[in-house]
Amino acid sequence: MEYVFINYVTGRLVRVDGKDWGITNSTLIVEKGHHNFDLGEPPNYQPASVQTVVQNTTIISPLIINDFQPS
C-alpha cells in the first residue's frame, strides 16, 4: 500500500492509469510501482499527465505531486 497526495487549486477527479481513482487534495491509496496520473476531463490543466514511480511512502509522508496547474 502506497500513498499519494495530488495538489490542485480545486477539488476534482484524479485518474490513475486511465481509471477513476479519487479527488485531488486528498491522500489516496495506490499499489507500489509505476503509474500515470491525470485529471481527466475537461483537459484544462497542465501537464496532461504525470508519470512517476510510487514506493517507500507512508500514511504520514505520502508522495506529493505538485505538478498540475490550471491552463
Added chain:
Amino acid sequence: MNKLLQSVFVTVIMSAVTSCAAYPVNPQLAQYNPSSGYRYENLKAPANSESLFVILTFSGGGTRAAALSYGVMERLRNTKIQWEGQERRLLDEVDVISSVSGGSFTAAYYGLFREELFDPEKYEKVFLYRDIQGELIASLFNPINWFRLASSGFGRIELAAELYDREIFREKTFGDLINQGRRPYLMVNATDITMGAQFTFVQDQFDLICSDLAGVPVSRAVAASSNFPIAFTSLIVNNYAGKCGYMEPEWMKQASKDLLINPPRFNRARIARSYLNSDERRYVHLLDGGVADNIGLRSPLLAIQSNDFSWSIVNKINLKQIKKLVVIVVDARTDPKTDIDKSRSSPGLGTLIDIISSVPMSNYSFDTVQQLLGTFESGTREGATYAACQSILQDQCPAGKMRTPPPYMADTFAIYVGFDQIKDEKERQDFLNLPTTFALPKEEIDKLRRIGPKILDESESYQKLCGELKCQKE
C-alpha cells in the same frame, strides 16, 4: 454383399460421429469495446448498495464444496439486515462471487437462476443430491462417446460440459447473465496450464483473446473450473488475439517497468501479454481453477490491493463509494489422514498424485487468506499510526497541523468459513476427512449444509458485522 454394405454403413456413420465431435468454439469478438460485455461496471443493482460491499469466495472440493457454500447462501438469504435506513437480506448485498471447481456450481446456479437455487426441486435435485460422478463415468461407457472421444477436438471434459449444460445450466450463456444485468458479478475461475495462472470467465479476460464471452455457455466455465487434472482432458478456448482492435490498457504499460519494484504486478502484465501472441498461443488449455487458487480469493484480493482492475476495490474506497468491505471465504479444504509416515515403504503412484494435487494447493490457500488478513490489518495499523502521530503533534505543538489528511478507509471484515474452525474434535475430523467427489450421501450433504451457517455464526468477525448491521435470522 450384405455384410460389406453393413460394414461400409457402420464406418460411414462412425466417421460422421467422429468428425462431428468437436468442442463448442468460443466466438470471436468483432470489435473490442471496454464498456460492453460481462463486466462488473455493467451490472446494475437496484436493491444492492455499493457502500456495503460483500464478496463471497467459494472453494473447490466437489460436492462437499458445493454443499458447504450452499449452506452459507441459505444463511445469507435468511438473514435480514439494516443498512442506510433500509431493511434487506444480506444475500441481496452480495456484489461479487468468485468461485473454483465444486463451489462454481453453487455460484453459477445462483448467478443464473437466483431464488431457484433454494427451490428443493431445482439445484438440490439437478446437482447437489445427484450422483453426477456416476453419470460422468456412465457416459464414458457409451459406445457413441468412444468414437467422439477419438476426435482430437473432443476430450473427456466435453462430456462433462455437455452434461452440465443440458442438465444443470439449461444451455444458458454469459449473454444471459449480461441480459439480466444484475449483481452479483460472477467470477468463475479456471487455470491456464501454460502460465499456471488463473483464467477467469469475465470479459476483461476474454478481451485479451479477442473472444466474445456473451456467446460462451456458463456450463463451459464451470466445467473448466472443475476440470480435475488427469481425470479429464484440458478444456480448450480459441485465441483470436490481434483480430478485434484490442488496446493494451495503461496499467500493463506501467507494470511492465515494475520487475524490481513490484514483481507480482510485472508478472500480471507478463501473463496478460502472453495471450496477445495468438501465433504462439492459438489455443488456451484450461484445467481446474484449484490448480492456481483453490479458494477463489486471488482475484478479489488483487482487486482489493491493486488499482489495475476495472472493478478495483481500492479505487472504489478512494472514491468513498464503499463504507464496509466484507469478504466471506468459504473453504471446503480437507486434511485426510494418511498412513504414509507409519511405513518405510515409499507411497504408491496414486497416493503421490493425490498429495501433489492437494497439499501445495492447501498451503497456497493458507497463504492467500493470510494476505487478505494482512492487507486489512495493514490498513488498520496505518490508520492507527496516523492517529498516534496526530496526537503527539497536538501534544507537542498545539498549533501544528499534519502535512496531509489521512486517506479515507472503509471498515473491513474478513470472515473465514472452514472445517478447521469446528470446535468439537470428532466432528472436525469427520469433516476434514470427507472425500472429494461429485457424489456424496444425502446425510453428508445435509450435515455440510448445517455446518456452513454454524461456522459463519460463530465467526467473531461475522458477529461484529452482524452487530453493526442489526442482523435478524428468519
